[in-house]
Amino acid sequence: MSLFQVFDIASSAMTAQSIRLNATASNLANADSATSSTGQPYRAKQVVFSATQMTQNQPLAVGVKVAAVSEDSSPPRLVYDPKNPLADAKGYVAMPNVDVVEEMTNMIAASRSYQTNADMMNTAKTLLQHTLQLGQS
Amino acid sequence: MFSKLDSEFATSRAALHLRDLRQEVIASNIANADTPGYKARDFDFAQAMKDVMSAKQPAGALQMTVTDPRHISTSPRQSLEVALMYRNDVQPSIDGNTVDMNTEMANFADNALRYQASLSFAQQQVAGLRSALQSQ
Numbered sequence A: 001m002s003l004f005q006v007f008d009i010a011s012s013a014m015t016a017q018s019i020r021l022n023a024t025a026s027n028l029a030n031a032d033s034a035t036s037s038t039g040q041p042y043r044a045k046q047v048v049f050s051a052t053q054m055t056q057n058q059p060l061a062v063g064v065k066v067a068a069v070s071e072d073s074s075p076p077r078l079v080y081d082p083k084n085p086l087a088d089a090k091g092y093v094a095m096p097n098v099d100v101v102e103e104m105t106n107m108i109a110a111s112r113s114y115q116t117n118a119d120m121m122n123t124a125k126t127l128l129q130h131t132l133q134l135g136q137s
Numbered sequence B: 001m002f003s004k005l006d007s008e009f010a011t012s013r014a015a016l017h018l019r020d021l022r023q024e025v026i027a028s029n030i031a032n033a034d035t036p037g038y039k040a041r042d043f044d045f046a047q048a049m050k051d052v053m054s055a056k057q058p059a060g061a062l063q064m065t066v067t068d069p070r071h072i073s074t075s076p077r078q079s080l081e082v083a084l085m086y087r088n089d090v091q092p093s094i095d096g097n098t099v100d101m102n103t104e105m106a107n108f109a110d111n112a113l114r115y116q117a118s119l120s121f122a123q124q125q126v127a128g129l130r131s132a133l134q135s136q
Helices: A003-029 A100-132 B002-031 B045-053 B101-133
Strands: A045-053 A062-071 A077-080 A092-095
Touching (some): A003 A045, A003 A062, A003 A100, A003 B002, A062 B002, A100 B101, B002 B045, B002 B101
Antiparallel strands (some): A045 A062
């Protein structure tokens, strides 16, 4: 029964989307973290999805896996605040390169995708339940 | 009578299996809606069904030895291979992903419904056999 594979596919996508949601949460939480344990401002983290075959000899079932969590390499946002102890000689403080608008859209997209996959699982469950009742009067 | 049960259910079984496979393919498409470079795939159900129903014995298929003509033939099921094709993209996104969520969701619901329809047909076949077996 390859309907069981739908569960694997949907759950792989749900895992991937929840990792993306995690990254978004940490980006939004650290949107103002001007320094960290390395002394550098926080850098936005982005997840990279890649399609992956669920089983060796089944080319039909393609799930999702998180290939990498990469750090956004765009330059930090410079804020003029000469009173800040982290300010450089010109009075600018390097703030994290988190784009709050981008993160919010990411969050919505991730949660919608998660819901879609949960729906998909529900449909597969209904179909399987009906199949199990086949032949019973 | 019982040797004919197999052919009695052959159509339903093939239809259910292909619907099952298609559900899986569409599930893969929906799961990969955010994967960069993923190309949405699908197969032609009508063509696949036609192929399965008219399929001849694949070359090199293992066959059990039959020592008596009354033995039930044991022709192995042809593997239900389907020809996957890439979907024509409607609105290709910049990351190379061609999954169109509307199309996929519509196909998913449509396929699920048709799976249930095939299932009801199979159910009716069972009910028919059941009533034929009962003494009146």
